[in-house]
Amino acid sequence: MEDMLAIQQLPIRYAMAVDDRDVDAWVNLFVPDVRVGDRVGRAALRDEITPMLRCFYRSIHQIVGHRVDIVDDQRATGSVYCRAEHEVSERWIVMAIRYDDEYRKVGGDWYFARRKEKHWYAADLTERPQQVDFAGWAVAGQPRLPQAQTWRTFWDGVDTAPITGSPRH
Numbered sequence: 001m002e003d004m005l006a007i008q009q010l011p012i013r014y015a016m017a018v019d020d021r022d023v024d025a026w027v028n029l030f031v032p033d034v035r036v037g038d039r040v041g042r043a044a045l046r047d048e049i050t051p052m053l054r055c056f057y058r059s060i061h062q063i064v065g066h067r068v069d070i071v072d073d074q075r076a077t078g079s080v081y082c083r084a085e086h087e088v089s090e091r092w093i094v095m096a097i098r099y100d101d102e103y104r105k106v107g108g109d110w111y112f113a114r115r116k117e118k119h120w121y122a123a124d125l126t127e128r129p130q131q132v133d134f135a136g137w138a139v140a141g142q143p144r145l146p147q148a149q150t151w152r153t154f155w156d157g158v159d160t161a162p163i164t165g166s167p168r169h
Contacts, residue, residue, distance in 0.1 A: 003070060003073075003076070003105070003110065004068055004070065006109070006110045007068050007076055007078065007103050007110050008066055008068065010029055010101075010103065010110065010111070010112060011063050011066055011080045011082070011099070011101075012063050013025070013029055014026065014029055014061075014112070014115075015061035015062070015063055015082070017029065018053065018059060018061055019058075019059050019060060019061055021053060023046055023049065023050055023053070026049060027042040027045045027046050027049070028042065029111060029112055030042060030045055030111055030112045030113075030115075031104050031106055031111045031112070031113050032106065034112075034113070034114075035114075036048050052139075055088070055139045056086035056087055056088045056093070056139075057087045057088070058086070058087040059084060059085065059086045059087070060084070060085045061082055061083075061084045062082060062083045062084070063080060063081070063082055064081045064082065064083060065080070065081040066079070066080045066081070067079050067080075068103075073105070074104060074105045075102070075103065075104055075105070075113075076102075076103040076110070077100075077101065077102055077103070078100075078101045078103065079098055079099065079100050079101065080098065080099040080101060081097070081098055082095075082096075082097040082098070082099065083095070083096060083097070084097055085125075086137070088137065088139075091124045091125075091137075092124060092125040092126075093122055093123065093124055093125075093136065093137045093140070094122070094123060094124075094125055095119050095121065095122045095137075095140060096119060096120040096121055097117055097118070097119045097120075098117075098118050098119070098120075098145060099115055099116065099117055099118075100115075100116045100118065101114065101115050101116075102114040102115075118143075118144040118147075119140060119143055119144065119145060120134065120143055120145045120146070121134040121135070121136070121143055122134070122135060122136050122137040122140035122143070123136035123137075124136055124137075130164075130165060130166045133166070134166070155167070
């Protein structure tokens with residue numbers, strides 16, 4: 001139970017560090033040997049995240065759900081749902097995100113070992129996600145959800161025209 005509670009604190013601590021622009025707190029949520037491309041370590045992570053955080057001025061990351069699966073006494077996985085809002089010049093970008101995480105216990109404490117951000121959309125608050133093909137903020141990249149095989153199987157052979165103008169499967 002203690003491990004579960006410790007792991008569940010990581011996403012909210014992550015969100016608060018991003019919103020506070022506390023890069024030290026943010027990088028210290030990751031294992032010391034975190035992999036960042038072909039580099040390793042928190043310094044590499046700092047180099048990667050700092051320019052990204054300068055792409056938006058204000059942000060609000062709201063954690064809305066977290067599933068954790070304990071693998072063993074040193075490893076766990078999880079998925080975190082998040083609604084994020086970003087001030088980008090005159091725009092207010094809203095994103096629906098799911099983070100797929102791997103956690104590792106080091107020296108008695110839990111950290112992110114890996115964090116993959118996937119999102120359904122990024123759009124200005126005044127836009128519907130469909131109006132911008134779910135990709136209204138270039139920095140966020142192309143949406144990568146939904147993509148599960150269950151999603152595709154569920155909609156196979158179904159006429160979705162009455163319920164969406166933008167099918168994604």
